[in-house]
Amino acid sequence: MKASLRIEAIGNNSYQEMRLYNHVMNACFPVAGDLLLPTVKQNYWVAKICGFDNKFGYAREFIRGKTDYRNTNSKGSRGVYIYFILDSGYVYEIFQPITWIKSKRWFGLVSENGDVVEINKEDVNQWLKNHLE
Numbered sequence: 001m002k003a004s005l006r007i008e009a010i011g012n013n014s015y016q017e018m019r020l021y022n023h024v025m026n027a028c029f030p031v032a033g034d035l036l037l038p039t040v041k042q043n044y045w046v047a048k049i050c051g052f053d054n055k056f057g058y059a060r061e062f063i064r065g066k067t068d069y070r071n072t073n074s075k076g077s078r079g080v081y082i083y084f085i086l087d088s089g090y091v092y093e094i095f096q097p098i099t100w101i102k103s104k105r106w107f108g109l110v111s112e113n114g115d116v117v118e119i120n121k122e123d124v125n126q127w128l129k130n131h132l133e
Contacts, residue, residue, distance in 0.1 A: 001088040003110040006081050007044045007065070010097040013076035043103060046084045049091040049124060051132060058124070060093060086110050091119070091127050 018037060025033030047060035065082035072079040086092055088110035095105045107124050108116045 001110055001112065001114050003086045003088070003114045003116050005046065005084045005086055005092075005094070005108075005116050007046070007084070007094075007096040008078070009042075009044055009067070009080040009082050010100060011043060011077055012080040016076070043095075043097045044082060045095050046086070047093045049093055049107075049128065052128060058093065058128075063092075086116060088112075091124050092116075 022033035022037050025037065045062055046065065047062045049058050050061055051059040053059040063084055063086075065084040068081045068083060069076070069079075071081070086108075091107060091109050093105070093107055095103060097103050107119050107121065109119060109127075111117045
C-alpha cells in the first residue's frame with residue numbers, strides 16, 4: 001500500500017530566494033555566497049528510518065517530494081504544497097511547519113487503508129529492533 005503525504009511549505013519563497021542569491025554570488029565569486037549569506041534550511045522534510053545511528057539517533061534516507069504551486073499566493077510564501085509518496089512497511093520521520101513560527105517533528109507509518117498514522121518513539125525503536133534482527 002502507498003500513501004500520499006501533503007506538507008505546506010510555509011515560507012518557501014524565502015528559501016528559494018536565498019538559494020538563488022547564493023548561486024549567483026558563487027558564480028561571480030567562488031565561495032562568496034557560502035561565506036557571506038546566511039544559511040537558510042528547508043523547513044520541511046520526510047525521511048525513511050533505516051536503522052539506528054550514534055550521531056543522529058536514527059539512520060535516515062531523505063525522500064524527495066513533488067512541488068505543487070497551483071494554490072500559491074502571489075509571493076509564494078503560502079499555498080505551496082509538497083507531496084511525498086510513502087510505502088507501507090516502513091517508518092518515516094516527518095518535519096513540517098505548522099505556522100510561520102511553529103513546526104512539528106513526528107514519526108509515522110502507512111496503515112492498512114492508506115492513511116499516514118502518527119506513532120511514538122518507543123514504537124519506532126520496537127519496529128527497528130524487529131526489522132533489524
